[in-house]
Amino acid sequence: MAAVKRPPLPVILVANDLVEGEVLFAANNGWTRDVRAARVASDEAAALELEQFGAAQASESKVVDAYLVDVEIEAGVPVPRHYRERLRTLGPSHRLDLGKQAEFHI
Amino acid sequence: MYAYDEFDRQIVRERVAQFASQVERRLDGSLTDEEFRPLRLKNGLYLQLHAYMLRVAIPYGALSARQLRQMALIAETYDRGYGHFTTRQNLQYNWPKLRDTPAILGLLADVDMHAIQTSGNCIRNTTTDCFAGAAFDEIEDPRPTAEWIRQWSTLHPEFDWLGRKFKIAVTASRQDRAVLKGHDVGVRIVRDADGETGYQIYIGGGLGRTPMEGKLIREFLPRAELLDYLEAILRVYNLEGRRDNKYKARIKILVHEIGLEKIRADVEAEYASIVAASPKADLREFHRIQAAFDAPEFADLPEVSRKLEQAQANDPDLALFVEHNLFRHKHKGYASLTISLKGIGQAPGDANAAQMRAVADLAEKYSFNELRVSHKQNLVLPHVRLDDVAEIFAVLKAHDLATANAELITDIICCPGLDYCALATARSIPLAQKLSRHFGDAATQKDIGELSIKISGCINACGHHHIGNIGILGLEKKGAESYQITIGGDAGDQFAIGELLGPGLPETHVPEALDKLIAVYRRERRQGETFIETYRRIGLAPYKTAFKEIADAFA
Numbered sequence: 001m002a003a004v005k006r007p008p009l010p011v012i013l014v015a016n017d018l019v020e021g022e023v024l025f026a027a028n029n030g031w032t033r034d035v036r037a038a039r040v041a042s043d044e045a046a047a048l049e050l051e052q053f054g055a056a057q058a059s060e061s062k063v064v065d066a067y068l069v070d071v072e073i074e075a076g077v078p079v080p081r082h083y084r085e086r087l088r089t090l091g092p093s094h095r096l097d098l099g100k101q102a103e104f105h106i
Numbered sequence: 107m108y109a110y111d112e113f114d115r116q117i118v119r120e121r122v123a124q125f126a127s128q129v130e131r132r133l134d135g136s137l138t139d140e141e142f143r144p145l146r147l148k149n150g151l152y153l154q155l156h157a158y159m160l161r162v163a164i165p166y167g168a169l170s171a172r173q174l175r176q177m178a179l180i181a182e183t184y185d186r187g188y189g190h191f192t193t194r195q196n197l198q199y200n201w202p203k204l205r206d207t208p209a210i211l212g213l214l215a216d217v218d219m220h221a222i223q224t225s226g227n228c229i230r231n232t233t234t235d236c237f238a239g240a241a242f243d244e245i246e247d248p249r250p251t252a253e254w255i256r257q258w259s260t261l262h263p264e265f266d267w268l269g270r271k272f273k274i275a276v277t278a279s280r281q282d283r284a285v286l287k288g289h290d291v292g293v294r295i296v297r298d299a300d301g302e303t304g305y306q307i308y309i310g311g312g313l314g315r316t317p318m319e320g321k322l323i324r325e326f327l328p329r330a331e332l333l334d335y336l337e338a339i340l341r342v343y344n345l346e347g348r349r350d351n352k353y354k355a356r357i358k359i360l361v362h363e364i365g366l367e368k369i370r371a372d373v374e375a376e377y378a379s380i381v382a383a384s385p386k387a388d389l390r391e392f393h394r395i396q397a398a399f400d401a402p403e404f405a406d407l408p409e410v411s412r413k414l415e416q417a418q419a420n421d422p423d424l425a426l427f428v429e430h431n432l433f434r435h436k437h438k439g440y441a442s443l444t445i446s447l448k449g450i451g452q453a454p455g456d457a458n459a460a461q462m463r464a465v466a467d468l469a470e471k472y473s474f475n476e477l478r479v480s481h482k483q484n485l486v487l488p489h490v491r492l493d494d495v496a497e498i499f500a501v502l503k504a505h506d507l508a509t510a511n512a513e514l515i516t517d518i519i520c521c522p523g524l525d526y527c528a529l530a531t532a533r534s535i536p537l538a539q540k541l542s543r544h545f546g547d548a549a550t551q552k553d554i555g556e557l558s559i560k561i562s563g564c565i566n567a568c569g570h571h572h573i574g575n576i577g578i579l580g581l582e583k584k585g586a587e588s589y590q591i592t593i594g595g596d597a598g599d600q601f602a603i604g605e606l607l608g609p610g611l612p613e614t615h616v617p618e619a620l621d622k623l624i625a626v627y628r629r630e631r632r633q634g635e636t637f638i639e640t641y642r643r644i645g646l647a648p649y650k651t652a653f654k655e656i657a658d659a660f661a
Binding site for chain 1: 132133134135138139153154155156157158186201202203204205453524525526533535536539585586587
């Protein structure tokens with residue numbers, strides 16, 4: 001089997017909650033909606049673990065579209081490198097009153 | 107307006123019950139994501155960047171006050187208090203929860219609405235002129251034809267799984283206000299030399315990653331033959347269209363690859379076999395539908411309203427609104443009134459629940475209970491008395507809906523872009539807001555005059571960028587958002603795909619680039635000439651030169 005292509009490390013696991021649709025991040029224990037509490041995988045083994053957690057949660061119909069996102073650590077907090085994924089951690093950029101940016105004052 | 111009969115109601119109710127059961131099965135795990143995805147898409151439910159999105163069908167953009175109030179209620183109860191009107195005359199909710207969608211669909215069914223066929227590879231909402239039933243220049247109201255097509259295309263078993271989506275637009279005016287040539291099929295209502303009303307049919311138009319201009323496939327089709335002829339087109343497309351590559355699966359690619367003559371011959375042959383095999387087409391159903399669209403009881407009014415003239419003389423804001431947002435009505439003393447959802451600095455097409463209710467009240471009080479959604483993402487009160495315009499304006503002003511910019515540079519079409527959409531490659535709304543503020547001064551807008559800016563956040567072109575006088579396409583370039591600018595696009599009778607001016611620019615430099623293009627227009631324009639007319643006369647070169655100054659400076 002060909003090696004699974006993963007984004008460069010470190011990574012976090014992102015998915016959508018099946019019921020709510022809301023963006024979730026894998027935490028040390030279950031899921032969080034706040035990216036600052038996301039579990040960061042810094043090596044291959046940890047990334048694989050995250051990936052397996054996502055697949056298991058998807059097959060149990062807890063989440064959909066789980067995938068790894070590469071991040072940088074800024075002030076101790078994971079920040080996705082790509083602007084699309086950064087937006088997913090925050091909410092619509094023209095409506096700061098909505099989404100995670102409003103809820104968590106990020 | 108057309109009112110649902112018992113069959114329409116039954117179809118919609120059964121569909122709600124069916125989807126409720128599918129959602130239950132998804133939530134309890136008996137349906138997998140792969141199994142459920144096509145089912146939810148058949149009911150207009152997408153999974154977007156931050157949440158689910160539900161797209162509600164607004165057939166040919168026509169709404170009653172009651173329906174709009176229901177949409178306000180849904181926005182407040184199940185969403186975040188607002189909705190987004192789209193370029194396909196539909197409405198999108200950006201934050202519904204999966205478990206709530208059956209209840210939302212139930213509320214829609216209560217007012218004869220649904221989300222069927224707002225997604226997926228099927229025949230989508232048939233769109234039309236936003237001034238349908240009111241425009242001074244229409245041959246007849248195009249809505250009965252659009253409704254006829256809606257009924258034929260709804261749950262049509264043969265066309266439920268096409269190679270790709272299929273969009274039809276109808277107009278009954280000489281001036282095309284429905285982007286006929288940008289649709290898979292465009293239907294123009296015309297009269298032949300004997301005065302018989304029928305249809306001119308265009309085929310193979312579309313935007314997206316391969317923009318194409320629709321081509322005339324039938325010069326005149328007698329009215330009774332419309333549905334059989336559309337059936338023949340769809341059947342040829344369904345059989346011959348490509349399914350190996352989703353980007354080459356629209357009918358425009360088939361028309362392009364086999365040529366107009368061949369597809370015309372295929373369609374006519376298929377049509378002949380349909381005609382031979384079925385009873386002679388008649389107009390009973392069309393006439394039944396048409397009767398439901400009887401024109402309201404218009405009063406006999408003088409052409410000019412002294413009341414409005416006096417009010418305008420006392421209120422320059424009202425005068426400006428009258429100048430830009432009224433459209434000529436077929437009846438003396440009336441007008442169609444555009445309610446701009448493009449307030450300066452606002453997200454194009456968004457309306458909150460309070461605004462929806464205010465507009466619904468206005469429709470009930472002043473416009474025979476009728477409303478339209480335009481593909482330009484505005485709302486229209488189709489039949490208002492000129493005498494009432496000042497009162498309507500006052501209410502609109504109180505709800506931040508009185509922006510006098512219809513057809514002006516700040517009347518920007520804009521897709522949701524990367525602020526909501528999972529497919530987008532760049533944001534579009536913040537750029538629309540920035541340009542709106544940049545050009546928002548009333549005197550500036552008046553001086554620039556009619557000019558369409560259309561912005562898409564990806565190559566799929568929901569924001570119609572190809573056919574904007576100035577089109578903007580948001581892409582990713584080296585890990586950052588970048589905006590390509592085109593010029594010379596036209597959505598109307600002189601349909602044209604815009605020409606690319608040069609390399610993409612960062613968002614920060616787009617306003618300055620547009621300033622340069624507009625400076626060329628100001629310098630070169632002749633008396634009374636619009637932006638696009640000057641462009642057509644002088645050509646691309648001077649604009650390209652002006653653009654290059656910006657592109658070079660920021661390269």
